Amino acid sequence: MTEIASSLCDDSSRRTFLKSTTAMVGGALLTGVNARVAQASHPGGSDEIKVALVGCGGRGTGAALQALATNGKVTLWAAADAFEDNLKSGIRSIEQQVKRGRRDGDPLLKDATIDVPADRQFHGLDAYQHAIESGADLVILATPPGFRPLHFEAAVDAGKHIFMEKPVAVDAPGIRRVLAANEKAKSKELMVAVGLQRRHDPRYLEAIDRVRNGAIGDVIATRVYWNSGGLWVRPRVKGQTEMEYQMRNWYYFTWLCGDHIVEQHIHNLDIGNWLHGEHPISAQGMGGRQVRTGKEFGQIFDHHAVEFTFANGSKMFSQCRHMDGCESEVREHAHGSKGTLDIDDNDGAFFTTMEKGSWQIKEPKLNNHHQEHHDMFAALRAGRVYNECQYGAEATMTAILGRMATYSGRALNWEEALAKGTDLSPKIYDFAAEPPVLPNKDGFYPVPVPGKFNALEG
Numbered sequence: 001m002t003e004i005a006s007s008l009c010d011d012s013s014r015r016t017f018l019k020s021t022t023a024m025v026g027g028a029l030l031t032g033v034n035a036r037v038a039q040a041s042h043p044g045g046s047d048e049i050k051v052a053l054v055g056c057g058g059r060g061t062g063a064a065l066q067a068l069a070t071n072g073k074v075t076l077w078a079a080a081d082a083f084e085d086n087l088k089s090g091i092r093s094i095e096q097q098v099k100r101g102r103r104d105g106d107p108l109l110k111d112a113t114i115d116v117p118a119d120r121q122f123h124g125l126d127a128y129q130h131a132i133e134s135g136a137d138l139v140i141l142a143t144p145p146g147f148r149p150l151h152f153e154a155a156v157d158a159g160k161h162i163f164m165e166k167p168v169a170v171d172a173p174g175i176r177r178v179l180a181a182n183e184k185a186k187s188k189e190l191m192v193a194v195g196l197q198r199r200h201d202p203r204y205l206e207a208i209d210r211v212r213n214g215a216i217g218d219v220i221a222t223r224v225y226w227n228s229g230g231l232w233v234r235p236r237v238k239g240q241t242e243m244e245y246q247m248r249n250w251y252y253f254t255w256l257c258g259d260h261i262v263e264q265h266i267h268n269l270d271i272g273n274w275l276h277g278e279h280p281i282s283a284q285g286m287g288g289r290q291v292r293t294g295k296e297f298g299q300i301f302d303h304h305a306v307e308f309t310f311a312n313g314s315k316m317f318s319q320c321r322h323m324d325g326c327e328s329e330v331r332e333h334a335h336g337s338k339g340t341l342d343i344d345d346n347d348g349a350f351f352t353t354m355e356k357g358s359w360q361i362k363e364p365k366l367n368n369h370h371q372e373h374h375d376m377f378a379a380l381r382a383g384r385v386y387n388e389c390q391y392g393a394e395a396t397m398t399a400i401l402g403r404m405a406t407y408s409g410r411a412l413n414w415e416e417a418l419a420k421g422t423d424l425s426p427k428i429y430d431f432a433a434e435p436p437v438l439p440n441k442d443g444f445y446p447v448p449v450p451g452k453f454n455a456l457e458g
């Protein structure tokens with residue numbers, strides 16, 4: 001059974017969906033032009049929500065499938081990718097998985113429709129704009145995060161509801177752009193959902209709610225980890241321009257990926273911020289490239305360790321590492337004045353306290369990627385939008401601040417980093433244009449050297 005089929009046939013996932021449609025969906029009631037989406041599933045109104053997908057890779061196709069497999073009629077209406085081969089293979093993969101899911105009896109795929117004719121398939125660096133303007137109601141933004149501010153601004157300007165993958169940017173100027181565009185999104189009553197799926201996981205919701213209600217006393221420190229093995233490499237192919245090579249091998253270029261502290265560890269840093277109830281005010285840390293030193297790994301580090309400080313003096317200790325054969329841990333922990341909370345995305349959450357004994361989550365694990373789509377479409381069909389951009393941007397900026405601290409070796413504060421962090425984006429978006437970093441004559445890219453690297457403009 002496919003991942004999507006198995007999650008749909010899983011009773012616990014369905015139970016949570018039912019609960020969430022009434023319990024989790026808050027936010028503003030839709031008015032004006034957006035009411036068309038709100039009419040969905042009302043007698044006489046159109047039941048269809050049309051989706052445009054921008055970025056047809058692993059997560060984009062996964063998110064599109066999860067969107068299609070929600071209650072009510074969802075139509076994949078347009079698709080865009082920088083590269084034609086990825087566009088075609090992404091659409092093909094969605095078609096095949098929907099077919100397989102239907103064959104396996106997924107009731108939530110009953111109304112799933114794929115209606116992406118050739119004239120609504122777009123490729124190239126302006127493909128996103130065409131998909132956004134194709135007549136869809138909602139846009140899924142799932143390219144490498146270096147493009148997110150540009151694509152988010154365009155989707156907001158066009159008045160589309162938005163699901164955007166994390167991270168929402170890779171640098172401080174990108175965060176400022178996203179926050180400014182989000183003010184417009186709010187005034188236009190647009191849905192802005194961010195792919196930090198743990199926020200839609202009942203196990204996380206309950207654990208953090210208990211912490212908020214004093215279960216472990218005051219949170220004094222958190223520890224958050226994404227220590228794992230390495231990821232894919234997409235080797236250089238003859239005839240590629242430098243821009244195309246970097247875009248295809250995007251993970252290893254900071255202007256595209258943000259480094260793995262931003263791209264991946266953001267999930268754990270977001271939980272840390274959630275536990276502390278705010279974003280940190282400063283960071284200092286260390287990191288480097290110890291194992292992943294080849295030119296195929298571009299310029300990013302393979303480990304970072306950062307100490308974040310919050311306004312009340314509490315701390316978040318963060319580690320992320322991409323090294324095979326080392327200790328792995330992808331978890332979050334909180335140490336309070338009265339006890340300790342441990343969260344594991346696989347095993348759930350539990351805490352122990354001196355006063356209240358121990359507690360363990362009872363909810364089984366669900367597919368929280370899918371859950372965030374259940375919640376988003378249920379909200380739209382109920383005539384509501386919610387906006388996750390603020391915490392998505394704060395989690396992203398927390399990770400960027402951590403990277404600025406490890407690259408520079410300096411202690412940095414939030415305000416200065418947000419105001420003066422270097423703009424990493426290219427001057428021109430064109431396959432023939434120069435990307436922001438270039439290799440030396442031996443094919444190696446510049447790697448930040450702590451103590452010498454300046455993370456701030458001017």
Ligand SMILES: NC(=O)c1ccc[n+]([C@@H]2O[C@H](COP(=O)([O-])OP(=O)(O)OC[C@H]3O[C@@H](n4cnc5c(N)ncnc54)[C@H](O)[C@@H]3O)[C@@H](O)[C@H]2O)c1
Nearest residue numbers: 055056057058059060081082086142143145147165166195
């Ligand atoms: N929430 C999660 O747990 C989770 C998991 C995986 C990935 N992600 C996020 O999803 C995003 C995509 O990751 P992925 O794993 O799917 O990567 P991927 O490489 O599989 O797919 C990215 C796709 O975007 C396309 N693309 C690149 N630049 C583009 C542009 N300017 N316009 C249009 N298309 C463009 C690529 O050609 C590729 O097909 C990243 O931000 C990543 O952090 C989130």
